[in-house]
Amino acid sequence: MPMPKEENVFGDIFGGWVMAHVDLAGGLEAMRHSRGRVATVAVNAFQFHQPISSGDLVSFYAEVVNLGRTSMTVAVQVFAERHPSNPVFVKVTEATLTYVALDADGNKRDVPRENA
Ligand SMILES: CC(C)(COP(=O)(O)OP(=O)(O)OC[C@H]1O[C@@H](n2cnc3c(N)ncnc32)[C@H](O)[C@@H]1OP(=O)(O)O)[C@@H](O)C(=O)NCCC(=O)NCCS
Numbered sequence: 001m002p003m004p005k006e007e008n009v010f011g012d013i014f015g016g017w018v019m020a021h022v023d024l025a026g027g028l029e030a031m032r033h034s035r036g037r038v039a040t041v042a043v044n045a046f047q048f049h050q051p052i053s054s055g056d057l058v059s060f061y062a063e064v065v066n067l068g069r070t071s072m073t074v075a076v077q078v079f080a081e082r083h084p085s086n087p088v089f090v091k092v093t094e095a096t097l098t099y100v101a102l103d104a105d106g107n108k109r110d111v112p113r114e115n116a
Helices: 015-034
Strands: 038-048 057-067 071-082 088-101
Touching: 015 038, 015 057, 015 071, 015 088, 038 071
Parallel strands: none
Antiparallel strands: 038 088, 057 071, 071 088
């Protein structure tokens, strides 16, 4: 739940807050899928459909949508639940990012295929 300190000067939640949390959600899914360290290599697409306000309950849903040799493309959808007295659940953002699986030394490694 973003707080007022995350607001921009217009009273909406700063896009950078959303982007950071999308990267966290996508990276966690890539880590889980590849069972180890990953790095973000590309942000392929990012669309903000509606603003987020402080007090919205924001949920991030991440899914691996394409698997390469060392890379994973992850789609992240973001939903906000607003107005606790009369809740509505709206998609606010969607994004696609690519992560590369790394070994402990920071070198590329193959993504395990048994998770494919
Ligand atoms: C991630 C990193 C190790 C990749 O090394 P690299 O030698 O450039 O690797 P490659 O060019 O062979 O690409 C590795 C994989 O990423 C994919 N990839 C690279 N650039 C990409 C891009 N712009 N978009 C989509 N996929 C990309 C390649 O297709 C390849 O996938 P595959 O193995 O599944 O076929 C290196 O680029 C790096 O360290 N980048 C910085 C990462 C980082 O610090 N992220 C946080 C930023 S704050």
